[in-house]
């Protein structure tokens with residue numbers, strides 16, 4: 053049984069501040085250790101449930117956060133950021149997926165680091181009229197390849213978002229966010245135990261079906277400032293809907309994801325003012 057792990061950083065045990073997740077942050081090395089520890093707990097749970105192969109994709113920012121030297125020796129690591137499927141690159145062929153250290157979408161109250169893909173560019177992302185965050189976007193891509201997301205870890209806001217999309221998903225709530233940059237954190241021994249047991253349970257039970265992504269995909273994107281929409285509008289196939297809103301249509305979720313990334317990259321060239 054092949055288990056795939058997508059590992060973000062904002063929802064990791066003990067992470068509550070940009071200094072722990074920004075590669076230039078003063079506490080970044082500590083953030084990397086915390087992330088590697090949570091991922092190891094998920095790997096242990098998956099192995100206890102009978103996984104024969106575990107693949108971990110480092111999914112945060114530069115995507116070179118996880119410390120290979122400290123990672124469980126039974127897992128392989130996809131490290132680095134030039135990956136076609138981004139946060140879920142390498143998921144094809146897996147039997148199931150676990151999302152570790154995930155976070156709620158932009159605009160969610162009492163959620164650590166609430167954002168959607170780019171905290172400087174993206175205000176809201178809508179797929180066929182429904183507002184979605186990174187959790188749903190990546191879960192739909194997994195669904196396209198027939199892979200169910202059976203477990204996640206993060207704060208209580210991520211738990212709400214995950215359960216609304218995938219009823220029955222196991223969620224290890226490792227901290228209770230009291231604001232964007234504050235949370236009551238479980239002791240590490242307790243949160244790792246929780247991650248291990250949720251992963252073990254989710255991988256043993258395997259009672260969740262893969263999501264069916266919509267097709268075609270109608271995407272609307274609210275950007276932070278008008279200049280971002282000016283720049284995004286140059287991308288072929290994109291139309292302007294409003295001052296900060298653009299839209300496009302694609303035949304499937306993979307093409308929609310590729311367009312989304314291209315548009316956000318174009319929008320990111322804005323002039324800070």
Ligand SMILES: [Zn+2]
Pocket residue numbers: 060061062111112113
């Ligand atoms: Zn991240």
